[in-house]
Amino acid sequence: MRVFIGYDEREDEAARVCALSLLRVTRGELRPEFLDVKRLQQRGLLTRIRDERGTQDYDLVSNRTYSTRFNVSRFLVPIICTSRAALFVDCDTVFVR
Numbered sequence: 001m002r003v004f005i006g007y008d009e010r011e012d013e014a015a016r017v018c019a020l021s022l023l024r025v026t027r028g029e030l031r032p033e034f035l036d037v038k039r040l041q042q043r044g045l046l047t048r049i050r051d052e053r054g055t056q057d058y059d060l061v062s063n064r065t066y067s068t069r070f071n072v073s074r075f076l077v078p079i080i081c082t083s084r085a086a087l088f089v090d091c092d093t094v095f096v097r
Helices: 009-025 037-042 073-080
Strands: 002-007 032-036 050-053 056-059 086-089
Touching: 002 009, 002 073, 009 032, 032 037, 032 073, 037 073, 073 086
Parallel strands: 002 032, 002 086
Antiparallel strands: 050 056
């Protein structure tokens, strides 16, 4: 199984805690992968038009603000991971036993 964590550089510490908690709970069997919007755009996987207005991101397609920078990246998980099970979590998730 692949585990994807929504990544927002403004919440870097939360994302790292999430990743570390996954590694600890699974004893390293599952490796987290960050869904970083900027990297996804550079790879041509995320082409949705957005605008940064101060500290808030704005979606020009839906004419709405984003709740997080990774809110649309979660929909790429089925495209990125076509061959096996996958899980997407927000960066403020903590895995426990």
